[in-house]
Amino acid sequence: xxxxxxxxxxxxxxxxxxxxxxxxxxxxxxxxxxxxxxxxxxxxxxxxxxxxxxxxxxxxxxxxxxxxxxxxxxxxxxxxxxxxxxxxxxxxxxxxxxxxxxxxxxxxxxxxxxxxxxxxxxxxxxxxxxxxxxxxxxxxxxxxxxxxxxxxxxxxxxxxxxxxxxxxxxxxxxxxxxxxxxxxxxxxxxx
Numbered sequence: 001x002x003x004x005x006x007x008x009x010x011x012x013x014x015x016x017x018x019x020x021x022x023x024x025x026x027x028x029x030x031x032x033x034x035x036x037x038x039x040x041x042x043x044x045x046x047x048x049x050x051x052x053x054x055x056x057x058x059x060x061x062x063x064x065x066x067x068x069x070x071x072x073x074x075x076x077x078x079x080x081x082x083x084x085x086x087x088x089x090x091x092x093x094x095x096x097x098x099x100x101x102x103x104x105x106x107x108x109x110x111x112x113x114x115x116x117x118x119x120x121x122x123x124x125x126x127x128x129x130x131x132x133x134x135x136x137x138x139x140x141x142x143x144x145x146x147x148x149x150x151x152x153x154x155x156x157x158x159x160x161x162x163x164x165x166x167x168x169x170x171x172x173x174x175x176x177x178x179x180x181x182x183x184x185x186x187x188x189x190x191x
């Protein structure tokens with residue numbers, strides 16, 4: 001019995017031995033839905049595209065653009081957001097990285113109603129997290145993000161990607177912030 005348990009544990013741990021480290025050269029696009037606290041049935045949906053490009057073994061660039069919108073009682077409300085920055089990765093193991101990012105953040109809120117116009121603002125963000133290839137087909141990630149745009153906010157993110165091939169994967173992400181939760185699904189191409 002003891003040998004079976006020990007063999008099972010060693011077998012599970014050895015799965016990581018064949019997984020590569022996470023890639024920082026990819027683009028992904030997907031669907032996003034927001035759940036805003038105390039906003040009733042207002043749950044804007046939209047899309048997001050994101051990319052990473054490694055500059056060397058440790059440093060990479062990151063960018064993100066998204067749009068969320070919904071029509072509420074005849075009023076069209078749209079939110080555009082963009083982010084661009086630089087990141088640093090540190091290999092904790094052969095298949096797990098710690099990463100940190102510093103980003104420029106931009107948001108634009110557009111409300112189509114007589115006498116009301118849009119508003120835009122910018123700020124910065126700082127992110128720290130872990131990415132791990134649990135197997136060759138499965139990546140898991142978690143991060144904490146601090147964003148300061150007019151007000152500061154802290155968000156927690158967890159996500160996973162399943163690789164159908166070494167280049168193509170499908171994933172899901174869940175973000176929890178002070179007043180809003182985001183749920184996203186995406187397709188990813190690693191180059």
